[in-house]
Amino acid sequence: MSNFVDETNICARAGDGGAGCVAMRREAHVPMGGPNGGDGGDGGDVWLEADRQVASLLAFRDHPHRIADNGKHGKGSNMHGKKGPDIFVKVPVGTTVLDHETREPLADLAHHGDRWLAAHAGSGGQGNARFLSNRRRAPMFAEQGEKGEERWFRLELKLMADVALVGYPNAGKSTLISVISAAKPKIADYPFTTLEPNLGVVRLDDETEFVVADIPGLIEGAAEGHGLGHQFLRHVERARVLVYLIDLSAVDGDSPARQLEVLRAELGQYKPELLERPSIVVGSKSDVLEASDWGEEAVVDFSISSVTRQGLQPMLWKLSEQVKESRAGEEDRSGFVIHRPLAEGIEVGREDDAAYRVYGRAAERAVSLSDMTDLGALDVVRQRLDKLGVNKALVKAGILDGDTVRIADFEFEFFQD
């Protein structure tokens, strides 16, 4: 059986943290009020979440970006900015997340409800109220918000048919899938046109999607290997819902009741459980003949024409209902979710002009103050870097007094105290 793999790229962009505020209290009786700038809010995280009601990765094909809101900036009077809400991007159960470049697997969202943090939000910056100390009575700087992560991923999903179309050769299965999905199988006016199964994604609205398999026609004796029987039946076995597609136009052929009987007999012979599957009986080519022309309305649940599109919508909504129900009752398979640790720690590298560059989230955060010309701010930075072990790391890397150091956008000359 062919392997149907759905794949797409997505870009997760978490929200930036809001900036801390610089503000001073002003009251009639207090000549020199203290700092009261509030903190910025954290940005929103971007999570991927497996949802069994999502059938494919189609939603990402044209719109790969998923963006969480930024945190709001802090304000005066110690007002903290609001946090940007986290977003949960729904993906099909069974989606594998890969690193975009290396193709290293990062997570396998195997169970309904599995969540994985795709892009980490930036923290909000501290307001100047946080920098008050005995030595610093009136700090005129605050911390900037941290940037949210932005990252591309590759998503892969082994497609499984929700619905299988079961019918005689020439019944109109390939034509039907071509009008309800983007699948473009070969269609011809002779039996056994379809040799390989085709899968198509049917999308009724943002929340309603299912995968339909168009398979080679089934004839009497298929269970014994006649026609393309076995290849076909393996596919049917996996489908959640079956559509018996009955050719109403076959004037010289079998009656609807007879077609249904043969189809069910073949399935039952192959695997009796298949007869218990949720199913509907659909009469095709109603633009040519109706079930009533046969006097057999009772046999079919829906009459459709792929040519005029008559009857397609009610049939598709009925199918989506059956698929939803059957997904909801399913058990989970096992899988893994890797929770990627954040890059912490400090690394020192050399740049082209021989300057030293310090890498690391904490170090970059330490220098993200709003006004780096402020002596008080520089004092805070010096303390923070020392505490993080940046000076030690630089010395270990061989730095000498007077050498240039860069951290994020900040640059200074190194001097040992």
Ligand SMILES: Nc1nc2c(ncn2[C@@H]2O[C@H](COP(=O)(O)OP(=O)(O)OP(=O)(O)O)[C@@H](O)[C@H]2O)c(=O)[nH]1
């Ligand atoms: N008038 C009419 N013709 C249709 C309709 N649907 C399919 N046909 C025609 O029926 C013939 C067979 O259609 P297919 O879709 O290839 O049938 P199939 O069930 O996929 O056949 P196999 O692949 O051989 O099993 C083609 O000539 C189609 O144009 C319909 O709704 N109305």
Ligand SMILES: [Mg+2]
């Ligand atoms: Mg076909």
